[in-house]
Amino acid sequence: MFNRRQVAGFAVAAFFAVSSVGSFVSAAQAQEKVTVFAAASLKNALDSINAAWKATSGKEATISYAASSALAKQIESGAPADVFVSADLDWMNYLKDKKLIKTDTEVQLLANRIVLVAPADAAVTADIKKDFDLAGLLKGGKLAMGNVDSVPAGKYGRDALEHLGVWKSVSGNVAQAENVRAALALVATGEAPLGIVYETDAVAEKKVKVVGVFPDNSHDPIIYPAAQTAEAKSADAGAFLDYLKTAEAKTLFEAQGFTVLPAAAK
The missing domain is CATH 3.40.190.10 (Periplasmic binding protein-like II)
Structure with missing residues (x-):
């Protein structure tokens, strides 16, 4: 006959055996x-x-x-x-x-395309062309973008603004986000009056609206x-x-x- 200590030991061993099998199955799945x-x-x-x-x-x-x-x-x-x-x-x-x-x-x-977005209730429109007054549209607020050195949407946005001749006028007022959805959130919550995101992001977020579309020739495809x-x-x-x-x-x-x-x- 097994004593109580032996039975308890068997139970613990069985528990760890089952646990190990479960972990193996989970890893395989x-x-x-x-x-x-x-x-x-x-x-x-x-x-x-x-x-x-x-x-x-x-x-x-x-x-x-x-x-x-x-x-x-x-x-x-x-x-x-x-x-x-x-x-x-x-x-x-x-x-x-x-x-x-x-x-x-x-x-x-x-x-995809990049667009300029504002909060859905904002009274702003933009005619995006050479030397357009983006700084004036910001009115001292921040321009939300993905990181312009690494995030693709940020890189496309900076390239477009440089091509259009307006990057220098706003570069000091850019709020750079870790990804494009984070930039979109800054506009959706009203923390930034304008942002540059993909057109598809604007479709996905009902709290923003497109106020201008960047010309295809202003950045790489x-x-x-x-x-x-x-x-x-x-x-x-x-x-x-x-x-x-x-x-x-x-x-x-x-x-x-x-x-x-x-x-x-x-």
Whole structure:
């Protein structure tokens, strides 16, 4: 017969055995789920597409949203992403140069535009052209933008303002945010009277309105590439990337204001 101490020892051992098996199963299940690192401006569209993919396939992606620059640096540092969707070509090329992307899987997926936004109840309009009076429109307030050195939307915005000859007049009044959605929030909450964001961000936020659209020739084309990472582990990475190119995904992207590029159409 076992004494009470022996029985208790068996119970503890059994508990840790079951716990270890549970942890192993959880880790295995987590590995099977595709992990996507995507630009913050894609959140509404990709959340909808992920739900549609789950309804179609029974599978679901884990999606992390942030500035493309931050995500690229995380991948460079070894973060376990299977798919990367960038808001510009620069950060995809950054990872390609370091051989951290499967180049044969890359697709130029989407196009976008940058716009000037204000709080929805603001009485302001802008005729965006050479030497327009952006400083006068700000009236001493801040211009919300993504970080102009690293965040794609911020870089496009600064390039456009430089091309139009107005960057110097407002550069001292720029509130630089960690990503474009953070810049959008500054305008939506009234902390900044104006901001430069993607057109799709303006569609996603009802508390702002578009007061002007930047000419396409004032900045480089806004292209969103997508690709599998070199260290992709999930067997579903390719399937999720393929789903982004389907007619169903195209409809959901377009509902958020994106332009689906011909190379991505299936």
